[in-house]
Amino acid sequence: MNIGIPKERxxxxxxVGLSPAGVEMLCRAGHSCFVEHGAGLGAGFSDLDYEKAGARTVYLMDEVFGRSDLLVKVQRPIQEELEYLRPDSTIAGYLLLASARQDKIDVLLNKKITSIAFEQIQLADGSLPVLRPFSEVCGLxxxxxxxxLLQSNLGGKGILLSGVPGVPPAEVAVIGAGVVGTNSVRSFLGLGAHVTVLxxxxxxxxxxxxxxxxxxxMNSTERNIERVCSYADVVIGAVLIPGERSPIVVPRSIVQKMKPRSVIIDVSIDMGGCFETSRPTNHENPTFVEEGVTHYCVPNIPGVIARTATHAYVNAVMPYLExxxxxxxxxAITNNNAIAAAVNTHNGEIRHLKRLTGGGGLHGLE
Known part of the structure; x- marks a missing residue:
């Protein structure tokens, strides 16, 4: 099989979609890997690293897309990339199509692209093995x-998470006790904060x-969420329903009751966000202030620790790629239920994909 690894745009x-180690495993199995020039530089992998692993370097985006039976990415394709996708080919990655614009879904359907959302690969026990490493990174x-963000020079309340003798630590609320939430708790406890989980x-x-x-x-009733948010210095949104939009669990009315200069980190923003006041930001301008509260809503939090995130991603995804x-x-789709659950489009039809249809806080992503 011809496998393409393009540069993330x-x-x-x-x-990057595959490390040199992952490429080497596929090449040894007899497959051909085409890596776009510079695709791995952000994660510290040179073209030479990939060539030593058995890949061929290609210098044009249309070449890596045109040669590939299977295109392996991290993020879902932008509009320019969609135009280069070869009809009847397969694209796999952390696609998050539930929060994509409908016109992008239409391109995938019209070209009969098989799209496999690695974040939806789900085992019989309900776990999400490929999503897990990115969720761990986000939480940590x-x-x-x-x-x-709590620092005074960044508009925060001037609070040290751990506190000091005679001064109490920061109050942190984590909504969601899944993988993101658990690792968020681990991170904040390590920094000395007082943590409540709902x-x-x-x-x-x-x-x-x-x-x-x-x-x-605490049980995450609306009453409890309102109570905790009223005194929290930091609130983490870590709510996930695989293949669906994250539900709004914190309406604007609750955000309005939060203390001024408190911090919201909406990790769920990649699936639409779980705060009504959230909207997507980026690493250059990661925050905005709404209702007097600082919001951090970056969809690709792990994108800036690329080497760790790529290694973790490849470790998780290789059994399914193989x-x-x-x-x-x-x-693979027919015989492996875990992979079948991750198929979003196939033969011009939508599968296992519930689109965002509206509601408070809805912001479609590019």
Whole structure:
């Protein structure tokens, strides 16, 4: 199979779809890999690194797209890339098509592109093995992001997360006890904050409490969310429904009751956001102030720690890439339920994809 690894073209996206180690595994299995010139530089991989692994370097975007039976990316394609997609080919990556514009979905359908959203690969126990490493990274980064945004010179409340003797630590609320939420808790506890976690899954809260006994756990009713947000210095949104828009769990009315210069970090923004006041930002201008509260709503948080994120991504995705390339796309979809659950478009039809249809806080992404 011909496999293409293009350069990521979205702003502030430094990750790459495959590392040289991943390319080497595929080439040894008899496949041909075409890597676009400079695709790995943001993650610290040179063209020579890929060539030593067995890949061929190509210098034009249309060449890597045109040669590929399977295109492996990180982020979903931009409009220019969609135009170069070869009809009846396959694209795989962290596609997040539930929050994409409809005209992009239409291109995939009209060209009969098979799109495989790695973030939706789901095992029988409900876990998301390929999404997990990025979720871990996002959760772990929330602590360092919040620490900076609380600084006075960045418009924050001038609070040290850990506090000092005689001065209490910051109050942090994490909405969602999944992988992002758990790693966010780990990050904030490591920095010395006082953490409250809210979720509607009591079993998830129990697991979190067993691991971190100092954490306060609460059922995520609207009343509890309002109560916690009223005193929190930092609120983390970590809500996910695979293949669907993240629900709005914090309406504007609750944000209005938060303390001035508090911080919201909406990790769910890549799937539409879970705060009504959220809208997508980027790493150059990551924040805005709404209702007196600083909002951080960057969809590709792991994009700026590209080397760690790429290695973690490739570690998780290689078993599925090997099956897709060895068995063939159709066979892998038919015989592996985990992969089948990740298929968003196939043969001109939509599969396993619930589109954003409106509602408060809806912001379609490019």
């Amino acid at each position: 979205r702003p502030f996206e430094y990750r 980064m929330t602590g360092q992001i919040a620490a900076r 979720d509607n899954n009591i079993e998830a809260l129990q697991k979190l409490y067993d691991r971190f006994p100092s954490v306060v756990t 099956e897709l390339t060895t068995s063939g796309i159709e066979s």
